[in-house]
Amino acid sequence: MFAYSIRSLAQGALVLVAVAFISFSMFRFVGDPVANMLGQEATLQDRQELSERLGLNDPWPVQFARFIGNAVQGEFGVSYRQGRKVSDLIKERLPATVELAVLSALVATVVGVLLGVYAAINRTGFLSNAIMSISLIGVSLPTFLIGIGLIYIFAVELRWLPSFGRGETVKIGWWSTGLLTESGRKSLIMPVLTLAFFQLTLIMRLVRSEMLEVMRAEFIRFARARGIAERTIELKHALRNTLVPVVTIAGLQLGSVIAFAIVTETVFQWPGLGALFVNAVQFADVPVMAAYLMFVAAVFVIVNLIVDLLYFLLDPRLRSGQRVAKGH
């Protein structure tokens, strides 16, 4: 298991270096930072001085090494547009996105697994069929449409929930949270539902089909022949075997929830990283874009590492280092 973890770590590091290289090349290909920073009236000498100061005259491997060195310390330079340190901007926006994404992932996983198990156990029930039909909507409707629909119903017509922003937030250290005020919590509901809906339906359908397959396995039949209660068989024997593939998908989805909250954040004008990135793209604010790219890559790598470790908890066959084909 130790060797396995080391290997996963090394792979993760490799991915990050590759992404860093792409981020780094953006500086050279997307616009000219010197022109961006000095404006049009600068003299040639001003430009050369700034190029020298920014290290832009060094050979690119040196620049790349410096970029990585800074990135490791969380430094991505200064935003062209806002003139503030990118690390400060990210620090400011991070809590909004993390709160939104983690809550969404939680809702999607918990509700998705519960509904999936229910739909698998009562395969032919009316409620199961209803759930399955509604879930089709979740899989096929684009996120922004769901968001706009929710806004129309709950903000415009019913006026129960605010249609944009985070509401009031409370500062805990540098972290700002909306969970401690009523308006903050109210503001969270619709964005969380919007972001969670697709993942929820995906996880639910996956849990259901995996569980139905596991229920046909021979060891389930043997458990019945031993007189184990049907509920125990479903919720213990079958569910545990169902979770291995589900964790893979749910984990990858959690990564994309954090990374691609962009659409939801745009619809609800959520002051998170996604909104920051969208603005940065509009103004070719390369340091911010580069930092966001690195952030997304880091999230995916970390989530994958956690998923890998979860496998060991769930599937004892992996612990002894031997890979066993899934037998049914």
Added chain:
Amino acid sequence: MAEPAVLEVKGLTLEFATRHGTLRALDDISFSIRRGEVLGVVGESGAGKSLTGSAIIGLVERPGRITGGEIRLKGERIDNLPPDRMRAIRGRRIGMIFQDPLTSLNPVFRIGDQLIETIQTHTGMGQAEARQRAIALLTEVGIPAPENRIDAYPHEFSGGMRQRVVIALALSVEPDLVIADEPTTALDVSVQAQIITLLKRLCRTRGTSVMLITHDMGVIAETADRVAVMYAGRIVEIGPVKDVIKHPQHPYASGLMGAIPALDTRLNRLTQISGSMPRLDAIPAGCAFAPRCTKAIDRCRSERPDLMPAGASEAACWLVGKVSAEASA
């Protein structure tokens, strides 16, 4: 006999409702097993051996349904019990061993957990006591160092060892009857004999009755007290193992026994019964074996024979008198 048979099956009929009509998979099956007795059930694939086992333990999967007859366990009728009471009988009074030990055990739970779970489901034992019992069981089925191995996962055992664990599970709360459905088919030949010997010894010391489903005549000859031969959903012959093997009454049974190669004669080709078993939707009106039978007479094709006494056994064949006369001549 004052004591009722441990298992008594009478006129058991099982049907599958399909789109193309009802298929009769088991037709009027009757037999009984006494305390401590080993009944072998043989027949080719699809004859209904495993289905009979599933019907007894109440695990027939839909669309299969018991449509006639009754099953009694120590005199108590069990084929029409509500699911909850039947569940309490499974494992507690009837144990079952499946063919493939590699897939019988849940891969994500320790074998000890699966044993303890079974013991606690059926007895009021506490965790510690159940664990002691689980270790004792593992010792009994010949797992070395059971105190350590109890915390191992199924994939850490070989096929033979896993089947020992499965046997421990099936016998964990001392059932009256064990249904062993091809318990050695999936195992190495070298391990098969060990597993059969183990099963036989454990059941003999406990007085447990066994229904041993197999198509290995060698296993039957060595283990069973009586044997039932099944063909196309019916029992065609049932009797003491010695009689059925040495003097089979039914032409199908004698064909089966004839197909066992003898060690002392050289054969270019193994003996076989020509043709194949009829499909369930095309069972002939008379004796199901008639189309393949070399001795069939007109009556066989029009009228279905029931089991009738034939020497020490019973056979479902119109030629019973004649065949036995030939055999003894």
